[in-house]
Amino acid sequence: MNDGMRDDAVSRALAPIGGDDADDVAPVHGSAAGATRKEREAIAADPQALLALGALIGRLFLHDRRAPTFVIINVIQPLIWLLLFGSLFSGVTRLAGFPTDNYFAFLAPGLMVMTSLFGSAFSGMSLLMDEQRGLLDRFFTSPVPHWTILASYVLHTALIVMVQASVILLAAMIAGARPSGGFIGLLATYGAVFLIGGAVGALSNALALVLKRHDAVIGVMNFMILPLVFLSTMMIARPAMPIWMLHISLINPVDWAVTVARAGFFGHWQGDLWRDMIGLAVFFVLMTMLAGRAFRRQRLSG
Amino acid sequence: MTHPLVEVHGLKKTYPGPVEALRGIDFSFARGEIFALLGPNGAGKTTTVRILATLSQPSAGRALIDGHHVVNEAPAVRRLIGYVGQASAVDERLTARENLMLQGRLQGLAGGVLKRRVEEMLSLIDLAAQADRPSGGWSGGMRRRLDLAMGLIHGPRLLFLDEPSAGLDPESRAAIWSEIADLAHGSGMGILLTTHYLEEADRLADRVAIIDRGTIVAIGTPEELKSRIAGDVLIVEFADPADLAEGVRRLKTNEAVRDLRSSGRTLHLTVENGAQAIPVVMTALQGVAVVSISIQRPTLDDVYLAATGRTMREAEAGIGAENSDSAIRKGEAA
Ligand SMILES: Nc1ncnc2c1ncn2[C@@H]1O[C@H](COP(=O)(O)OP(=O)(O)O)[C@@H](O)[C@H]1O
Ligand SMILES: [Mg+2]
Numbered sequence: 001m002n003d004g005m006r007d008d009a010v011s012r013a014l015a016p017i018g019g020d021d022a023d024d025v026a027p028v029h030g031s032a033a034g035a036t037r038k039e040r041e042a043i044a045a046d047p048q049a050l051l052a053l054g055a056l057i058g059r060l061f062l063h064d065r066r067a068p069t070f071v072i073i074n075v076i077q078p079l080i081w082l083l084l085f086g087s088l089f090s091g092v093t094r095l096a097g098f099p100t101d102n103y104f105a106f107l108a109p110g111l112m113v114m115t116s117l118f119g120s121a122f123s124g125m126s127l128l129m130d131e132q133r134g135l136l137d138r139f140f141t142s143p144v145p146h147w148t149i150l151a152s153y154v155l156h157t158a159l160i161v162m163v164q165a166s167v168i169l170l171a172a173m174i175a176g177a178r179p180s181g182g183f184i185g186l187l188a189t190y191g192a193v194f195l196i197g198g199a200v201g202a203l204s205n206a207l208a209l210v211l212k213r214h215d216a217v218i219g220v221m222n223f224m225i226l227p228l229v230f231l232s233t234m235m236i237a238r239p240a241m242p243i244w245m246l247h248i249s250l251i252n253p254v255d256w257a258v259t260v261a262r263a264g265f266f267g268h269w270q271g272d273l274w275r276d277m278i279g280l281a282v283f284f285v286l287m288t289m290l291a292g293r294a295f296r297r298q299r300l301s302g
Numbered sequence: 303m304t305h306p307l308v309e310v311h312g313l314k315k316t317y318p319g320p321v322e323a324l325r326g327i328d329f330s331f332a333r334g335e336i337f338a339l340l341g342p343n344g345a346g347k348t349t350t351v352r353i354l355a356t357l358s359q360p361s362a363g364r365a366l367i368d369g370h371h372v373v374n375e376a377p378a379v380r381r382l383i384g385y386v387g388q389a390s391a392v393d394e395r396l397t398a399r400e401n402l403m404l405q406g407r408l409q410g411l412a413g414g415v416l417k418r419r420v421e422e423m424l425s426l427i428d429l430a431a432q433a434d435r436p437s438g439g440w441s442g443g444m445r446r447r448l449d450l451a452m453g454l455i456h457g458p459r460l461l462f463l464d465e466p467s468a469g470l471d472p473e474s475r476a477a478i479w480s481e482i483a484d485l486a487h488g489s490g491m492g493i494l495l496t497t498h499y500l501e502e503a504d505r506l507a508d509r510v511a512i513i514d515r516g517t518i519v520a521i522g523t524p525e526e527l528k529s530r531i532a533g534d535v536l537i538v539e540f541a542d543p544a545d546l547a548e549g550v551r552r553l554k555t556n557e558a559v560r561d562l563r564s565s566g567r568t569l570h571l572t573v574e575n576g577a578q579a580i581p582v583v584m585t586a587l588q589g590v591a592v593v594s595i596s597i598q599r600p601t602l603d604d605v606y607l608a609a610t611g612r613t614m615r616e617a618e619a620g621i622g623a624e625n626s627d628s629a630i631r632k633g634e635a636a
Contacts, residue, residue, distance in 0.1 A: 059404055066395045
């Protein structure tokens with residue numbers, strides 16, 4: 001490159017851009033957690049924040065596109081469960097309490113939730129990697145409100161599991177399952193997939209921030225997820241459960257998600273469904289608050 | 303505006319342990335200046351940069367960037383700064399262009415301005431040809447240049463460069479140096495650079511603060527600092543190590559020699575006046591095989607030595623960190 005060109009490039013590179021608006025920054029600190037109300041105010045006050053959030057989520061989707069293995073593998077396991085259990089245990093629907101005689105249909109919403117769980121359990125890995133690579137520092141020194149950084153990981157997870165769950169839905173429909181709850185019902189199903197994925201993703205991010213080790217996060221999440229799956233109505237209807245299991249399932253957020261997802265899928269809006277919906281929403285808020293605290297602590301530990 | 307670009311008063315940082323990383327440092331510099339923090343590993347350079355870049359909170363003291371308090375007005379400070387940390391921080395799954403686009407968006411750029419800035423940055427760092435390859439397989443030098451471009455994309459008023467050339471091969475280092483020198487001249491941007499390479503501080507910085515164990519031990523332009531060391535350095539090259547050992551033995555007690563350090567087959571003598579000391583040294587070394595004698599003005603290492611009583615390399619070795627290329631060990635062959 002000749003000198004003239006370089007000088008040109010340099011002077012253009014150094015020319016100030018945009019206005020001198022250093023002082024009108026919305027003083028947004030902290031995290032997605034703090035409070036959802038505060039978040040909404042922050043968003044209203046700073047449309048820039050939404051653009052930054054979009055850019056950060058877009059970055060994580062680019063990762064998925066460049067290295068799709070994990071995203072694909074995560075769909076395969078629930079898919080195998082669907083096909084295997086759906087054909088092996090189709091007779092189980094003759095037991096009391098099953099809302100359908102098609103076991104594929106019974107399994108589908110549950111397995112959509114399971115896909116969401118597996119897809120979100122290791123969400124904290126991205127954050128941990130970015131922290132170790134110094135990318136978080138780069139994000140922290142840029143003028144984006146810091147909650148958008150954490151929110152990008154949680155929202156990316158909640159969105160990608162909805163895509164993965166759709167694959168399960170499609171497979172189940174090919175196998176003959178019909179979502180009889182209609183559009184509104186499916187909205188509830190996807191809502192459950194989103195909330196449980198977001199909540200578990202937030203938990204995973206919180207663990208990553210606290211434990212700071214990939215293997216530790218994997219260990220803890222594996223330890224938690226499978227028992228929660230088996231102590232829910234994912235595989236088995238509640239009336240068919242032993243009584244101790246039934247009690248546990250009632251306070252199991254995974255079960256709340258399964259219940260809501262399935263109710264929506266079949267359009268069976270039983271009277272006490274609101275309890276599971278509220279439980280699920282509260283669980284989501286609590287987990288994002290937990291992640292927010294861990295995130296703030298990480299910010300201040302420097 | 304009359305206030306300095308960067309203003310640091312009594313800045314202290316104590317990490318849990320406790321480790322007193324900064325013991326109260328003061329400095330300031332203006333827009334358009336390159337200011338270097340020079341010191342061995344563990345001196346507190348990164349700690350200083352991280353506090354100024356709003357990544358870490360000071361334990362005591364105050365720091366202002368263009369009049370904005372780094373703790374109380376962190377969001378305003380972040381609008382003014384570009385940050386290039388000590389370790390390369392590019393997203394390896396993204397291409398250079400994608401990395402720059404992302405960074406630009408985080409800095410509030412969009413649309414045509416963003417596209418234009420990305421292209422300008424790519425040509426600035428000579429990476430236009432590789433712009434669409436994922437940065438994962440890149441060399442250290444290329445990543446470092448991308449780091450630099452990411453720190454510059456929004457045209458910051460103040461750029462932090464924490465050890466911009468550490469760990470690079472000499473060629474990449476030279477490339478980065480010429481880029482930094484280019485950036486500085488004629489622009490209103492200030493640069494805070496940290497380094498443990500004497501030559502880097504000497505060549506790039508308008509002013510240098512020498513930092514050691516959390517304290518600034520000397521501050522000024524490189525010329526000022528060097529002229530504070532009264533006297534010259536004589537460099538005597540010997541034919542072989544045995545001659546050097548003999549030379550050390552004879553000169554150790556010589557009154558004309560204030561200090562002596564050896565490195566390889568050369569001996570560095572600090573003397574009052576180089577021209578007058580040469581005949582004295584020649585006489586003392588009669589019969590010893592001397593290849594050459596030359597006079598050198600003091601380097602920043604001599605300044606560091608005078609201020610701390612050890613060379614930078616010794617300081618680095620003492621901390622068990624990587625070696626500096628530039629320092630000389632004292633009394634190695636003696
Ligand atoms: N996060 C931290 N926790 C504890 N000690 C730290 C931390 N960061 C740096 N230190 C210590 O503070 C001192 C200064 O470190 P640093 O600022 O990184 O020095 P430099 O950048 O000059 O090499 C060192 O003794 C280092 O070990
Ligand atoms: Mg450092």
